[in-house]
Amino acid sequence: MRMFKILPFIKRDLKTFTSYPVSMIFSSLSVFLTLFIFYFLSKAITVGESILAYAPDYFSFVIIGIAFSSAVSTGLNTISASVRTEQSRGTFEMLLSGRITTVELLAGFLTFDTIFEIVRIIIILTLAAFFFGLKLDLSHCWVSAVFLIFTFLSFLSFGIISAGVIIITKRGDPVSFFINQANILFSGVYFPYENLPSWLRPISYLFPTTYALKGIRMNLLMGAPIGEVYRELLILVGLTLVMLPLSIAFFQAALNRSRRWGTLSTY
Amino acid sequence: MIKIKDLQKTYVIHKLFDGFNIVGKKKVPALNGIDLEIKKGMITGLVGPNGAGKTTLMKILAGILIADEGSIEYLGRDVVNTPDILNDITGWVNGEERSFYWRLTLMENLRFFMALFLDEWRDSDLEDMLKVLGLEEFKNRAFRMLSSGMKARAQLARALLKQPKILILDEPFTNIDQSSRKVIKEFLKKWVLEEDRAILISSHHIEELEDWLDNRYSLKDGRNTENTKTVMKGVEVLFADGTKETIDMGRISRAFGRSDEIRKCKLIKEDVLDENV
Numbered sequence: 001m002r003m004f005k006i007l008p009f010i011k012r013d014l015k016t017f018t019s020y021p022v023s024m025i026f027s028s029l030s031v032f033l034t035l036f037i038f039y040f041l042s043k044a045i046t047v048g049e050s051i052l053a054y055a056p057d058y059f060s061f062v063i064i065g066i067a068f069s070s071a072v073s074t075g076l077n078t079i080s081a082s083v084r085t086e087q088s089r090g091t092f093e094m095l096l097s098g099r100i101t102t103v104e105l106l107a108g109f110l111t112f113d114t115i116f117e118i119v120r121i122i123i124i125l126t127l128a129a130f131f132f133g134l135k136l137d138l139s140h141c142w143v144s145a146v147f148l149i150f151t152f153l154s155f156l157s158f159g160i161i162s163a164g165v166i167i168i169t170k171r172g173d174p175v176s177f178f179i180n181q182a183n184i185l186f187s188g189v190y191f192p193y194e195n196l197p198s199w200l201r202p203i204s205y206l207f208p209t210t211y212a213l214k215g216i217r218m219n220l221l222m223g224a225p226i227g228e229v230y231r232e233l234l235i236l237v238g239l240t241l242v243m244l245p246l247s248i249a250f251f252q253a254a255l256n257r258s259r260r261w262g263t264l265s266t267y
Numbered sequence: 268m269i270k271i272k273d274l275q276k277t278y279v280i281h282k283l284f285d286g287f288n289i290v291g292k293k294k295v296p297a298l299n300g301i302d303l304e305i306k307k308g309m310i311t312g313l314v315g316p317n318g319a320g321k322t323t324l325m326k327i328l329a330g331i332l333i334a335d336e337g338s339i340e341y342l343g344r345d346v347v348n349t350p351d352i353l354n355d356i357t358g359w360v361n362g363e364e365r366s367f368y369w370r371l372t373l374m375e376n377l378r379f380f381m382a383l384f385l386d387e388w389r390d391s392d393l394e395d396m397l398k399v400l401g402l403e404e405f406k407n408r409a410f411r412m413l414s415s416g417m418k419a420r421a422q423l424a425r426a427l428l429k430q431p432k433i434l435i436l437d438e439p440f441t442n443i444d445q446s447s448r449k450v451i452k453e454f455l456k457k458w459v460l461e462e463d464r465a466i467l468i469s470s471h472h473i474e475e476l477e478d479w480l481d482n483r484y485s486l487k488d489g490r491n492t493e494n495t496k497t498v499m500k501g502v503e504v505l506f507a508d509g510t511k512e513t514i515d516m517g518r519i520s521r522a523f524g525r526s527d528e529i530r531k532c533k534l535i536k537e538d539v540l541d542e543n544v
Contacts, residue, residue: 008382012368012375019370090365093331097354098383259333259350262278262297262323 005100009108010115017112031124039132050192055216056135062127064217065189067121071148072183074117074211075100075110075155077176080163082109092263102252106160115153121148137223144216147229150236151212157243164247164254167264188213211235268465269328269433274301274337274347276323276489297323298334299489305433305465310455312476313469315486321469325361325435325487328467330354358431362438364418369411373421374404376410377428384429396424399454401447415442423451427458434459436468440475451480478534505531 018024042059055061086092095105128134139197162176186193186200187209204210211232218224226233257263276298297494298320305311313321326332328339330350346352367376374393381388397403400420405413413421419442426434434455440448456479459466471474473483485492501515509526513535 005383007510012371012379015375016368016370089368090363091362093326094366094380095383097329097331097357097359098380099355099385100383191330257332258332260279260335262276262326262332264331 002039005098005104006107006111010112012110017116031120031127034066035063035124035128035132038066043131048196054192054214055221059128059132060134060221061192061217062080062190063124063132063134065213066153067124068148068216069184069187069189069209071117071121072150072155072212073112076159076162076180076183078113079106079109079156079159080176082164083163083166087264096255096264100139102248102255106248106251110156115238129238136220138220140219142223143219143224143226143229143233147212147215147219147233147236150233150240151208153237153244154208157240157247160244160247160251164251167251167254167258170263183207183209186210208236208239227255268341268463269305270338270340271301271303271305271324272338272340274298274324274327275335275338276320276327276332277335297489298327298337300337301486301489302491303484305467306482307463307465308460309481310459310466310468310479312473312480312483313467313486314473314483315469315492318488319486320424320489321486322361322437323489325359325437325467325469328353328433329357329359329361329435349529356432358426358429358434359387360422360426360436360439362419362422362435362441364415364422367410367418367421370409372407372409373397373417374406376421377425380425381428393424393428398426400424400451416444416447419443420447420451432463432465434464434466436466438469438470439468440470440472452476501535503533503535504529505533538541 027102039059041059042062045058047058047061051058051061055064083092086095100108125134127134129136143189158179162179182203184190186196186204187207188194188204189209193204193210196204215224215229215232218229276296278295278297280293280295286291294505301320301324303311313324315321319512323332326447327334327347330353334347337347339346339353341352341356368379371379374397377393377397378390381393393404397406400423402417402420402424405417410418410421419439423436423439426436440451443451455466458464473480501513503511503513505511507530
């Protein structure tokens with residue numbers, strides 16, 4: 001029986017990651033630094049009603065925002081970064097000469113970083129809970145896990161489109177960068193989107209993270225069960241179901257176009 | 268095994284501006300109607316200057332590029348627009364040592380590519396291949412620490428381990444020393460004779476491979492210029508008593524009558540027009 005070819009990518013990426021021990025140590029230490037920065041920042045901030053609607057204090061509010069938005073960034077950036085790296089390494093054409101499908105290739109690019117990000121979220125939340133007094137309500141935490149999956153998948157669609165753009169135009173990073181920054185501004189990562197001027201607020205509703213962070217904060221910090229956050233979840237699921245197949249089709253079309261143009265390995 | 272007819276490929280470069288001029292698309296022709304045949308059990312050489320279209324042709328055969336026009340007939344079917352089939356039947360040495368992961372060891376690299384190329388494979392096949400190519404003792408060395416010659420051999424190992432029908436070699440012997448070249452050439456000569464196999468090779472030093480090629484195509488500006496094959500005309504034999512004798516292939520048994528007196532043999536070859544092409 002033919003196996004889904006994803007394990008070789010995970011092994012390869014794990015070996016590459018561990019072959020840079022200094023980077024490994026510093027990326028672990030940076031988690032601690034982030035927690036310290038926002039812990040002391042939260043001590044200097046007086047929270048308003050808009051934050052108290054989601055969290056007991058600013059530290060809890062912002063840590064959830066940071067932890068889960070980094071997962072969003074992974075979905076958005078990993079595929080395009082991988083395509084770019086493989087092209088500049090000279091391995092992209094060789095990968096495409098393997099007997100793998102487009103979905104396997106995309107999953108291969110993504111899986112290690114995704115696992116790494118999930119571990120990172122768990123570490124951030126655990127450290128924040130043990131050392132900085134973050135109080136999590138884990139009674140319905142599976143709801144947050146479902147939110148995380150669909151937020152990730154909906155942003156992954158944008159990431160796959162961005163990778164397709166890179167294959168064709170050789171430039172796609174500004175697209176991801178713009179979406180990333182706009183996501184931070186509009187979806188309530190560092191502050192509630194309700195604080196935006198009323199004429200800007202409708203833009204927030206275009207970002208999947210707005211619904212995800214709202215649902216995750218209410219679930220993890222206020223103990224809200226599925227019944228209270230299902231609307232946000234349904235919007236995310238709907239977005240994913242529409243966007244993901246479209247983005248994969250776009251990526252495949254970009255690969256075919258690049259094969260015809262003879263520009264697969266150029267960057 | 269594979270018949271290529273009137274193959275054409277033009278690269279399209281999308282460039283909006285060239286200086287202050289609006290360019291849009293720029294077309295660079297690479298293949299202008301190539302005809303050739305890769306025959307079963309044979310080693311076919313591609314000769315031509317830089318920009319002749321050798322690498323483009325090889326990339327099309329490896330399923331990395333898609334041709335614009337023409338046909339590639341394999342088992343009676345035109346596969347020019349199905350790169351997946353071409354991918355499946357070919358093993359490609361692209362002459363690019365960067366096409367590996369330099370942080371991984373040689374063995375880790377080959378295991379990774381094997382897992383992508385094949386549905387089932389064994390570590391022992393890999394070990395055997397490393398032995399043949401003289402890479403066994405370097406298998407656990409980081410790829411970045413291998414010499415250029417070893418990296419070239421690693422490319423060959425990767426292509427062979429894919430178990431291809433057609434081995435496509437783009438400058439495979441660059442950086443490989445003479446003694447290793449000899450071993451590899453002998454190995455490939457045997458390899459190509461097994462089952463349904465063929466080799467297509469391009470090299471800037473094709474004259475060094477003359478005695479090894481079964482036929483040869485010359486390309487220039489994306490076109491065939493001549494289709495020749497190398498034919499063995501005879502053997503020039505130097506005997507122990509200092510006498511020399513030229514024996515044509517039809518009467519070669521004469522020399523073996525005095526085989527214990529032979530000091531040196533030299534093959535006499537001639538390039539003739541291949542009328543079958």
